[in-house]
Amino acid sequence: MSPQKTPLSEISDPPDTNDQTQSRKADHLRICLDEDVQFRQQTNGLDRYRFTHCCLPELNRNEIDLTTSFLGKKLEAPLLISSMTGGTAQAKMINYRLAEVAQYFQIAMGVGSQRVAVENPQVADTFAVRSLAPDILLFANLGAVQLNYNYGLEQCQRVVDTLEANALILHLNPLQECIQTEGDTNFHGLLDKIETLCKILPVPVIAKEVGNGISAKMATRLLEAGITAIDVAGAGGTSWAKIEGERATDPRQRRLGETFADWGLPTADCIVGVRKISANIPLIASGGLRNGLEVAKAIALGADLAGLAWPFLQAAAESENAVYTLVDILKAEISTVLFCTGNRTLTELKQSGVLEQIRG
Ligand SMILES: NC(=O)C1=CN([C@@H]2O[C@H](COP(=O)(O)OP(=O)(O)OC[C@H]3O[C@@H](n4cnc5c(N)ncnc54)[C@H](OP(=O)(O)O)[C@@H]3O)[C@@H](O)[C@H]2O)C=CC1
Numbered sequence: 001m002s003p004q005k006t007p008l009s010e011i012s013d014p015p016d017t018n019d020q021t022q023s024r025k026a027d028h029l030r031i032c033l034d035e036d037v038q039f040r041q042q043t044n045g046l047d048r049y050r051f052t053h054c055c056l057p058e059l060n061r062n063e064i065d066l067t068t069s070f071l072g073k074k075l076e077a078p079l080l081i082s083s084m085t086g087g088t089a090q091a092k093m094i095n096y097r098l099a100e101v102a103q104y105f106q107i108a109m110g111v112g113s114q115r116v117a118v119e120n121p122q123v124a125d126t127f128a129v130r131s132l133a134p135d136i137l138l139f140a141n142l143g144a145v146q147l148n149y150n151y152g153l154e155q156c157q158r159v160v161d162t163l164e165a166n167a168l169i170l171h172l173n174p175l176q177e178c179i180q181t182e183g184d185t186n187f188h189g190l191l192d193k194i195e196t197l198c199k200i201l202p203v204p205v206i207a208k209e210v211g212n213g214i215s216a217k218m219a220t221r222l223l224e225a226g227i228t229a230i231d232v233a234g235a236g237g238t239s240w241a242k243i244e245g246e247r248a249t250d251p252r253q254r255r256l257g258e259t260f261a262d263w264g265l266p267t268a269d270c271i272v273g274v275r276k277i278s279a280n281i282p283l284i285a286s287g288g289l290r291n292g293l294e295v296a297k298a299i300a301l302g303a304d305l306a307g308l309a310w311p312f313l314q315a316a317a318e319s320e321n322a323v324y325t326l327v328d329i330l331k332a333e334i335s336t337v338l339f340c341t342g343n344r345t346l347t348e349l350k351q352s353g354v355l356e357q358i359r360g
């Protein structure tokens with residue numbers, strides 16, 4: 001049966017067990033779908049840039065080519081469905097819908113943190129999208145901090161193998177873990193552990209934030225440690241401080257979530273900063289990207305791929321068709337930027353210098 005046939009309302013949302021991690025995953029979906037979880041005033045920084053319009057593109061729109069490659073894999077558009085979920089029945093439905101569309105459009109996809117499945121292998125099937133998306137660039141996901149809590153090569157290898165993933169994303173989320181009531185906050189000595197992991201794990205390791213950004217300085221350290229690619233996941237979109245504050249019952253944690261709701265480095269600044277320290281590092285832009293015009297700006301600033309989380313979650317919760325429609329629109333928006341700046345390919349766009357900064 002196609003996953004599209006089952007409405008989300010018929011999926012049992014509450015976790016099947018009392019497992020704390022599984023119940024957190026259910027909370028994350030519920031809060032992201034029901035509450036205002038976006039940054040308040042801080043933007044992703046892309047509003048400080050605009051494209052120079054070209055009144056005579058000398059192109060036929062149907063010649064525009066959005067193909068690209070990332071980590072050696074060809075994609076039909078420079079899009080990533082960012083790491084989100086797994087571990088509950090609702091998460092399974094969302095992952096399956098997203099995977100079907102990723103396969104159809106040949107774009108990349110990440111699954112949410114697989115810690116919940118390491119702790120409880122019975123929920124591994126909520127991540128099992130490979131059979132639905134046999135060809136896509138697919139990313140496994142774990143929190144880097146888990147390397148300080150008894151995780152090592154064995155767990156990293158297991159999540160990659162069970163997903164049949166092309167690479168492992170290690171998320172870096174110190175602020176989120178500070179506000180999360182049950183958060184893991186010992187980040188001591190992690191860089192050395194990441195370096196060891198990069199040496200022995202047979203697939204590429206990608207370092208990713210979760211909406212607070214990666215600075216040029218930290219990207220340098222991560223590259224020296226052997227990270228293959230970076231996803232800046234900058235500020236300006238979904239605020240994980242807000243979400244964990246909303247989950248918390250302790251007034252202290254709720255206050256922390258409010259205070260730090262807008263914390264972080266805007267996505268645009270992260271892309272520029274990281275690209276400055278390395279012309280070649282495979283670079284994913286994400287954090288607050290909400291349409292194809294912003295995707296195109298991120299690419300013109302130096303990113304190779306653009307990731308969106310919250311918009312894909314909203315669409316997937318609605319229907320599989322809504323996810324098809326979202327990708328179709330994103331592609332049309334990126335194509336329109338290329339056409340109206342007189343560029344046929346993404347490589348031409350990057351080299352054309354058509355993106356100008358309009359304010360500091
Ligand atoms: N719901 C679905 O299963 C799918 C929906 N889509 C829709 O297509 C749009 C973009 O697709 P794209 O490939 O770029 O362009 P096209 O419009 O060229 O669609 C390509 C293929 O998708 C089929 N298709 C188009 N719309 C629908 C729909 N609403 N329901 C079921 N099948 C559909 C078409 O079938 P036909 O020639 O018979 O119209 C065609 O085989 C999206 O906005 C989305 O609405 C695309 C694929 C599957």
Ligand SMILES: Cc1cc2nc3c(=O)[nH]c(=O)nc-3n(C[C@H](O)[C@H](O)[C@H](O)COP(=O)(O)O)c2cc1C
Binds near residue numbers: 032171208233309
């Ligand atoms: C419901 C949900 C769950 C998420 N879970 C994870 C996760 O498990 N691992 C991770 O690396 N990022 C996770 N993220 C963060 C996103 O990948 C992304 O970095 C962040 O939301 C900012 O992007 P956005 O503004 O497009 O949402 C999650 C995001 C959402 C919306």
Ligand SMILES: C=C(C)CCOP(=O)(O)OP(=O)(O)O
Binds near residue numbers: 240
């Ligand atoms: C939701 C995001 C943005 C990252 C993961 O959060 P968690 O802290 O819930 O992930 P795990 O501990 O389960 O890996």
Ligand SMILES: [Mg+2]
Binds near residue numbers: 143177183184
């Ligand atoms: Mg965690």
